[in-house]
Amino acid sequence: MNTLRTQPTWLTAVISFAFLILGWQLLVTIGGYEKFILPGPLDVWQQLKIVVGDGRLLRHSLITISEIIPGLLIGCLVAAPLGYLLAKSPLAERLLSPYLIASQAIPIIAIAPLLTIWISSVYWSRVAVAALVVFFPILINMVVGLRSVPSELYELMHVLKADAGQIFRKLEFPAALPVFMAGLKIGATLAVIGALVGEFVQPQSRGLGFLLIMARQSFKTDLVFVILLTLATIALSLYGLVALLEKRVLRWKLQK
Amino acid sequence: MSSPFLTAVNISHTFHDLPVLENISLEIQSGGFVALVGPSGVGKSTLLRILAGLLRPSSGDIHMADGSRQEPIGLVFQRDNLMPWRTVAENVRLPLELMGVNGREANGRVQAMINLVGLVGFEQRYPAQLSGGMAQRVALARALVHEPLFLLLDEPFGALDALTRERMGLELLRIWEAMPVTVLLVTHSISEAVFLADEVLVMGSRRPNTERPATITHRIPTGLPRPRDLAMERTAVFQDCVTAVRAAIESGV
Ligand SMILES: Nc1ncnc2c1ncn2[C@@H]1O[C@H](COP(=O)(O)OP(=O)(O)OP(=O)(O)O)[C@@H](O)[C@H]1O
Ligand SMILES: [Mg+2]
Numbered sequence: 001m002n003t004l005r006t007q008p009t010w011l012t013a014v015i016s017f018a019f020l021i022l023g024w025q026l027l028v029t030i031g032g033y034e035k036f037i038l039p040g041p042l043d044v045w046q047q048l049k050i051v052v053g054d055g056r057l058l059r060h061s062l063i064t065i066s067e068i069i070p071g072l073l074i075g076c077l078v079a080a081p082l083g084y085l086l087a088k089s090p091l092a093e094r095l096l097s098p099y100l101i102a103s104q105a106i107p108i109i110a111i112a113p114l115l116t117i118w119i120s121s122v123y124w125s126r127v128a129v130a131a132l133v134v135f136f137p138i139l140i141n142m143v144v145g146l147r148s149v150p151s152e153l154y155e156l157m158h159v160l161k162a163d164a165g166q167i168f169r170k171l172e173f174p175a176a177l178p179v180f181m182a183g184l185k186i187g188a189t190l191a192v193i194g195a196l197v198g199e200f201v202q203p204q205s206r207g208l209g210f211l212l213i214m215a216r217q218s219f220k221t222d223l224v225f226v227i228l229l230t231l232a233t234i235a236l237s238l239y240g241l242v243a244l245l246e247k248r249v250l251r252w253k254l255q256k
Numbered sequence: 257m258s259s260p261f262l263t264a265v266n267i268s269h270t271f272h273d274l275p276v277l278e279n280i281s282l283e284i285q286s287g288g289f290v291a292l293v294g295p296s297g298v299g300k301s302t303l304l305r306i307l308a309g310l311l312r313p314s315s316g317d318i319h320m321a322d323g324s325r326q327e328p329i330g331l332v333f334q335r336d337n338l339m340p341w342r343t344v345a346e347n348v349r350l351p352l353e354l355m356g357v358n359g360r361e362a363n364g365r366v367q368a369m370i371n372l373v374g375l376v377g378f379e380q381r382y383p384a385q386l387s388g389g390m391a392q393r394v395a396l397a398r399a400l401v402h403e404p405l406f407l408l409l410d411e412p413f414g415a416l417d418a419l420t421r422e423r424m425g426l427e428l429l430r431i432w433e434a435m436p437v438t439v440l441l442v443t444h445s446i447s448e449a450v451f452l453a454d455e456v457l458v459m460g461s462r463r464p465n466t467e468r469p470a471t472i473t474h475r476i477p478t479g480l481p482r483p484r485d486l487a488m489e490r491t492a493v494f495q496d497c498v499t500a501v502r503a504a505i506e507s508g509v
Contacts, residue, residue, distance in 0.1 A: 152337040155310045160328045160402075162354045170353065174341045252341045255382045 039222035044229075047222040056211070061230055064195055064208040067123065068238065071130020072191040076184065079135045083142025084172075100139070108133055108194065112201040126198030126207070133194030134187040141183025145176030178253065181246040188238040192231060259321065261286040261406070261438040262307065267316035268469070269302060276302050277313070278469035282457065286321060289432055289439045291449035293505060294459030298470045300442045301334055301410055303459070307440065308408050320406075328355060330399035330407040330437075334414070336391040338383040344394050345370065345379040351402040369397035372427055374420075388415035396424065400431060407432075409441045413448070421445075422486065425452055429484055446505070450478050450497045451489060458504040474504035 021041050027033075028040040035043055051057040086093045112129045119125040149172055157167045199209025208227050215223035247254070262284045269277040276299045284290050292300050305311040307318065308331055328351060338347045348369055352362045370379055373393035383391055392415050399407060409428075413421040425448060432439055443449050449456045458474040461467050478497050480488055488494050 150337065152333050152335065153339065155305070155308075156331065156333075156337060157354075158310060159308050159331045159408075160351050160354050161326065166354055170350065171339070174339070177341075250341075252343075252382045252384075255385060 036219040036221045039225060043222040044225045047220070048226045048229075051223065051226060057226065057230060060206060060208045060211045061234065063206045064199065064231075065234060067126045067130055067195040067198065067207070068191045068234070071127045071194055072134050072187055072238075074127065075131040075134030075187060075191070076138050078131070079138035080142050080180070083139045084146065086139070087143045087146035100136070104136055108197055109201075112197050115198075116202045122202050122204050125202050126195055129198035129201070130191045130194030133190045133197070137186045137190065138180075138183045141179050141186075142176065145179030145183075146172055148179060149175040178250055181242070181250065185239060185242050185246070188242045189235045192235040192238065196231065259286050260284065260319075261288065261321045261324065263319045264307065265317045265319075267303070267306060267313045267318070269299075269306065269311070269313045270469075271302075275469035277306075278471050280316070280471050282472060284438055284440060285454075287436055287438055288455070289429075289453045290441070291453035291456045292440060292442045292459065293444070293446060293449050293456060293501060294470065295467060295505065296444075298459045298461075298467050300459060304408050304410050304440065304442055324405050327405050328402055330402070330404035332392075332395045332399045332409045332412040334410040334442075336383075336388070336395040338391055338394055338398075340383050343380050343382055344375060344386070347383070347394055348397045348401050350398060355402055357402075365401055369401045372400075372431075373397045373424070389417065389420065392416060393424065396428075403435055403437070405437060407437050407439045409439065411442055411444065414444070421448070426484075426486075428452065433483060446498055446501050447489065447494075450480070450494060450501060451484060453478055456497075456501050458501060460505065460507075473507075474501075476500055476504065 025041050028038055031038070039047075048057075082096075086096060108129065111132065115128045115132070116125045119128055153171055153175070154167070157171055162170070195207075196209045196212075199207040200213070203210045203213050208231060212224060212227045215221075215227065260283045262282075264280060264282050267277055267280040268275070280303065282290075292303070294300055302311065306313045308329060309318075309325065330351075339350070342350070345366055348366045349362055352358070352365060357365075367379075370376060373396055375390060375393060375397070378386065378390065383394070386394065392412060396409075396412050399409070399412075413424055416424060428439075429452060431437070441449070441452060454477065456474075456476045456478060457472050458476065459470050460473045461470050462473065476497065479493055480491075480497075
């Protein structure tokens with residue numbers, strides 16, 4: 001235990017991954033499952049080489065990524081100002097929050113078909129589903145972040161005769177940023193789920209979701225595994241990117 | 257020098273159903289230095305926030321010299337309240353940024369204040385890396401950097417050791433003498449109040465067996481000449497004044 005703890009994190013990650021693969025292979029060997037029920041790591045590796053080789057994996061991944069990123073951005077761009085409004089205006093909060101909370105009780109998989117009815121473009125309806133999933137955690141974190149600004153700092157800005165714009169730029173924005181970034185990290189992984197749900201509802205011939213449906217229908221379970229791994233990689237990378245950004249903008253948090 | 261900078265008339269304040277201040281009237285002369293003392297929880301910080309315009313009193317009026325309501329004031333809270341995402345230098349620079357003072361002029365003033373409070377070498381540190389007393393000195397520098405006309409200090413030296421506290425007090429006097437600034441200082445140190453101020457206001461309740469609601473029970477002029485120096489703390493005038501303030505606080509509760 002102790003030796004593992006002192007190793008660099010990448011080494012720990014490699015070791016745990018190796019164990020995972022080993023356990024997986026053992027399960028397949030001992031259980032003797034059919035390939036379409038549980039393919040082994042080698043089957044998945046073969047399949048990966050095929051779909052990378054013929055360019056399909058990259059093509060469909062790029063399409064899905066091109067839905068995830070705008071979904072995340074649009075979700076933020078709508079949620080952040082609305083969160084600001086809710087945090088600053090008790091009236092807006094009283095008026096809107098019941099609807100916002102109620103909307104969260106409806107699963108996204110039930111709302112998504114509606115969106116495809118309203119938005120005729122396949123691409124934009126998928127982006128909209130991603131944005132919708134991202135929206136709520138960003139909104140909540142924006143409100144929590146703004147509410148966490150110490151009242152004494154508002155008072156300080158007040159006695160220094162700061163105007164509303166200055167209060168936002170020099171107090172509220174930097175003070176809410178840590179909580180907002182935490183929301184963005186959650187949002188980044190949710191955007192991947194959102195885009196995939198959008199593709200399930202509107203699977204017209206492109207995207208990893210489409211590929212997944214095709215693979216399942218033709219019992220190519222090894223391809224399903226390849227796609228799941230790809231989605232996990234995309235989500236992890238996006239999370240990592242946001243975490244990097246967080247480290248950059250919250251440098252002061254590290255200096256303890 | 258003798259026109260009132262601030263006049264408060266019959267200030268009373270109640271928090272929900274807790275009456276805290278009752279019929280407080282006071283006058284601070286332009287360029288005056290007034291200290292406010294009293295037991296913990298008596299309402300000193302509350303009065304300070306009312307005078308700063310941060311809290312509207314339940315009743316009473318406050319008049320300030322022409323135009324000075326609109327001027328940025330200098331304020332040090334009982335807790336230092338620095339912005340954790342700003343370095344020491346950036347925290348001190350905040351008032352200048354808000355007033356649109358930038359560039360070399362701002363840098364010079366920020367550095368001068370950091371020198372004054374003895375934090376050279378800590379300019380690029382963040383508040384989380386400072387001790388309590390250092391953070392308080394940053395807050396003091398931030399309150400002074402824009403040369404305010406009105407300076408409200410709530411226990412600004414509470415976390416400092418005795419010697420640093422003395423030195424900061426002397427620096428504060430030096431600044432006050434050089435600038436047209438009116439100072440109201442809340443402190444728990446009677447000798448500090450007497451040493452620094454022209455007049456010591458004592459807060460307490462006129463009713464027996466209760467601290468609240470409080471009013472100003474005594475106004476004690478210190479009668480010490482200016483400029484002050486530490487040797488004055490050994491004079492009879494100083495000692496008598498300290499004794500009088502102590503008696504006033506004790507009689508008020
Ligand atoms: N925002 C508030 N809401 C309700 N009650 C408050 C509030 N602020 C202060 N009080 C109450 O008002 C009274 C006076 O508080 P205040 O902070 O002014 O005391 P103080 O004289 O500054 O005490 P100390 O010397 O300990 O700082 C206290 O009883 C406190 O509980
Ligand atoms: Mg207080």
